[in-house]
Amino acid sequence: MREVAIIGVGMTRFGELWGSSLRNMFAEAALAAIDDAGVDHIDSMYVGSMSSGLFVHQEHIAALCADYLGVAGIPSTRVESACASGGISVRQAYIEVASGMSDIVLAGGVEKMNDGADATFALASAADQEYEAFNGITFPGLYAFMAHAHMKKYGTTLEQIADVAVKSHAHGAMNARAQFPFAVTREQVMNSTLVAEPLRLLHCSPVTDGAAAVIVAPVELAKQLGKPIVKIIGSGQATDGIALHNRTDPATIPAAGKAAQAAFAMAGLGPDDIDVAEVHDCFSIAELVVMEELGLVERGKSGEMVSAGETRLGGKIPINTSGGLKAKGHPVGASGVSQLIELTEQLRGEAGERQVEGARRALSQNMGGSGASSVVHILEAE
Amino acid sequence: MREVAIIGVGMTRFGELWGSSLRNMFAEAALAAIDDAGVDHIDSMYVGSMSSGLFVHQEHIAALCADYLGVAGIPSTRVESACASGGISVRQAYIEVASGMSDIVLAGGVEKMNDGADATFALASAADQEYEAFNGITFPGLYAFMAHAHMKKYGTTLEQIADVAVKSHAHGAMNARAQFPFAVTREQVMNSTLVAEPLRLLHCSPVTDGAAAVIVAPVELAKQLGKPIVKIIGSGQATDGIALHNRTDPATIPAAGKAAQAAFAMAGLGPDDIDVAEVHDCFSIAELVVMEELGLVERGKSGEMVSAGETRLGGKIPINTSGGLKAKGHPVGASGVSQLIELTEQLRGEAGERQVEGARRALSQNMGGSGASSVVHILEAE
16 A cells, blocks of 8 residues: 555635535535645545435535536545544545555535534434434434443543633633634633533534545655655544444544554554544533543543643643644534644644644544544644 | 556445445445555545435534544545435546646445335435425426437337336346446336336336445556556536426436536547446436437437447447346446446456456446436446
8 A cells, every 4th residue: 555645725714604505615624625736637536415405405525626626527535424424535535646546636625504404303313213213313422422421430530621711611612613703701601501410512523514625646756846744654444333322331432443453553653642632522522532442541541631631732742732622613525634733733743723833743533423424633843 | 647547446236225224335445446456555535425315314414424434533524416416436547647736536426215214205306306306396297307308309109118127237237346237128117117208117116225346546656566457547427407397498407418528528438438337327318318418329229229239239330238227226326336447347358247358448437317417427447
């Protein structure tokens, strides 16, 4: 397999983009990525989207997006794995380039969630429809179960869970592309509207419109373009039972751990080698559990680590410097791609106020549903 | 890139399967394919499905299907390209195995269309939602436009278009897995209910439930298993504008032609080398246009070729020996995979009454929407 690099990145602002349709958002992000890469064509493309069908009654968006990007003719494939669709899009592009099948591949993600559809109903289709969604539970409820399990098993506190959101909003306040670019206090989080006990509004990622895209190519080609080289040195993907009630321990997300192990094994690295990470904080409790699955901290100690400031900018390992899904926003099919954009900019030293000094290796973790699918990538600056 | 073979195939019966859910159908087909291959595990899997969200309110089916197949843990990815989702699923598995990333990969497809959803509404999401579907046109209407264009430009007759369905039903009558395993006459086709002038009920593929799966592996591994070797020697994919009204000539489907050229180039073969083909006859007119795009016949002459019996079993190049989408049925996400099952059985010499004597090379063509995406595979028996 060939060595592969990310040579261009582009995204829309994340937010309620009432003036932009799915096709427009995708084209905006893709054109920005192509421009950033400085390439004059792409050989093929992938589009990650969770539920363009339920959100805007449009399937077949691989062809649609190629058409509106002005590249109709090339192979274009949509991938879907609920909220992990974006990360999977990049993984498929990685495999296609590594195989030698194609050279310059665009991996994008897009979701138009604010367009009149019932977002809660659409999102619930990522859970087990027959056993979970049909009986009325939605994702805040599922993650609330995880929060209770983690609190009971490890003594994790409401203050610690709130501190995840405080930290992410502090980062997001420096990100002009974020949906909610402002800081919040622990008190604000803990007094925000209750959504699913113990999770409150400021523990929950928002409903967001947005698109993101990266260009993936062989390292050899990246060198010819004279771009800063950001290599994909690890890619891991895993699944788990679709329904949370089948999980042996609801204080864990095994697919995240398995995907990380596969990515670390490919990269020949371990958790201590990572300088900065973007993880899937659809709810604040998710960030805590995922930190443990990735091996960034001992099981049960993630809350302490966050409250000690170790995951803030300047801390031991900054997490979600972009603001995370919480502050940056969570257009579900695009989120996984946007994680890799933040990390590419970090490794290029282009993250501005959010820059992690000396960052050389980065990890992204993206997942779907209550963790039934997860994908992890490890990047390295050359 | 490594040489790749199809080493196992399995599918459900196609039809109105009221007693089987999406997850059950998928598991049935996948288990049959694993059993046929004689392998004791799979490394990863793909699931093609057009619109599980609109049909049964279930996204995230890659994880769901892995779970219900009993293999939760392995990477599993859903791909969607409307009615080309199945063919794309096999293409992604092909790329993953060819790359060396994985050895034994399952490529499946599934669609549960009969479960209370409005199938016409869901299928229309494969067209341009904002310009076509929103204004009320559905797929029979779009293909009716193509039929008018072909009739006007080349003098193709209603009798010739009817003969496509007559031929496919003659084949399907010998296929126990077909939804409509019976013969029809030209008169029956031409007197069936008008759907979208000039297309009648017996020109249209039905609404179908079903699943299909193949196991893809390196040729080296296939040899160790002692299975008959059916190699994938060509894979091509292409897109076109999503809306039919933007096509320069509505009597053509350029993406089918482009995908075929790419597959022929990879295989180092041409149309004359093909012994048997499965093509995407969602409507009878589609089969005629696709025959021309594939180069199996001169432009404008496909109708004559069909009426002369050259695409029947025993003819110059038998097309849709399975019965095609018309008689076998069209569970949209599964159709592309089922094409490759028919061809694998043909190349193994296991097609029974439908066997094309001496078949060594086969071609499948699968497409989405009014032809905005298409994927072509070429198989060869060793």
